Amino acid sequence: xxxxxxxxxxxxxxxxxxxxxxxxxxxxxxxxxxxxxxxxxxxxxxxxxxxxxxxxxxxxxxxxxxxxxxxxxxxxxxxxxxxxxxxxxxxxxxxxxxxxxxxxxxxxxxxxxxxxxxxxxxxxxxxxxxxxxxxxxxxxxxxxxxxxxxxxxxxxxxxxxxxxxxxxxxxxxxxxxxxxxxxxxxxxxxxxxxxxxxxxxxxxxxxxxxxxxxxxxxxxxxxxxxxxxxxxxxxxxxxxxxxxxxxxxxxxxxxxxxxxxxxxxxxxxxxxxxxxxxxxxxxxxxxxxxxxxx
Numbered sequence: 706x707x708x709x710x711x712x713x714x715x716x717x718x719x720x721x722x723x724x725x726x727x728x729x730x731x732x733x734x735x736x737x738x739x740x741x742x743x744x745x746x747x748x749x750x751x752x753x754x755x756x757x758x759x760x761x762x763x764x765x766x767x768x769x770x771x772x773x774x775x776x777x778x779x780x781x782x783x784x785x786x787x788x789x790x791x792x793x794x795x796x797x798x799x800x801x802x803x804x805x806x807x808x809x810x811x812x813x814x815x816x817x818x819x820x821x822x823x824x825x826x827x828x829x830x831x832x833x834x835x836x837x838x839x840x841x842x843x844x845x846x847x848x849x850x851x852x853x854x855x856x857x858x859x860x861x862x863x864x865x866x867x868x869x870x871x872x873x874x875x876x877x878x879x880x881x882x883x884x885x886x887x888x889x890x891x892x893x894x895x896x897x898x899x900x901x902x903x904x905x906x907x908x909x910x911x912x913x914x915x916x917x918x919x920x921x922x923x924x925x926x927x928x929x930x931x932x933x934x935x936x937x938x939x940x941x942x943x944x945x946x947x948x949x950x951x952x953x954x955x956x957x958x959x960x961x962x963x964x965x966x967x968x969x970x971x972x973x974x975x976x977x978x979x980x981x982x983x984x985x986x987x988x989x990x991x992x993x994x995x996x997x998x999x
């Protein structure tokens with residue numbers, strides 16, 4: 706695969722020869738690595754619905770978030786290697802289970818493998834919407850290459866501040882890079898459309914995880930969305946809990962308080978963002994982290 710010979714798939718532009726087994730910032734070589742295939746019932750209602758979302762969790766990541774809830778696979782690389790043909794077969798087996806969609810979780814590093822797998826699966830009867838569930842740290846060129854293969858983009862916007870993106874995920878210019886990529890996603894698939902059961906078929910939903918002690922970060926992001934993308938769908942998540950290297954951190958070493966989350970709820974309503982979801986503040990978020998059985 707020529708795109709791996711001088712890898713510039715993500716904004717790190719490592720230029721390593723993954724085709725020859727070299728490892729880039731994302732810790733990936735030329736093989737696809739997955740950690741879990743599952744039917745996910747806890748995505749947004751328009752994704753999971755009654756039948757669940759057909760998730761494929763990919764191992765490794767091009768970010769290094771110190772609070773990653775899936776750090777066993779994103780940072781420690783737990784999982785198993787599979788071929789493109791095996792990935793295509795996974796898509797078809799998920800469809801046979803009756804799921805609403807194929808949900809590719811942290812797919813960035815394998816974008817070109819995924820394109821080939823979708824081609825094979827479609828030739829063999831795959832007709833479900835494909836969801837690209839990403840941390841948002843994407844290159845516009847890679848998103849353009851996915852045109853025609855991805856139906857729904859589910860990107861994060863994690864940070865407005867470069868200081869926070871460097872401190873918590875070890876990347877520069879996150880907001881600038883993520884927002885350019887999201888504009889390209891929206892240009893491709895347009896405003897969200899749904900079937901008669903309310904399941905999304907095409908469109909973009911921007912996710913944002915609210916971090917404790919960083920409410921201004923959230924407010925800046927929501928304001929940008931309102932001013933630049935209007936009625937795009939937004940999903941505000943309250944599921945943060947301190948894990949991995951965030952345990953004991955002076956600012957993010959705790960969960961959100963009810964007062965913090967209520968402040969974000971109130972701000973959201975003042976912006977009059979019309980479309981999307983706001984997660985309830987829970988108490989046992991740790992229980993929803995999957996077991997990574999590859």
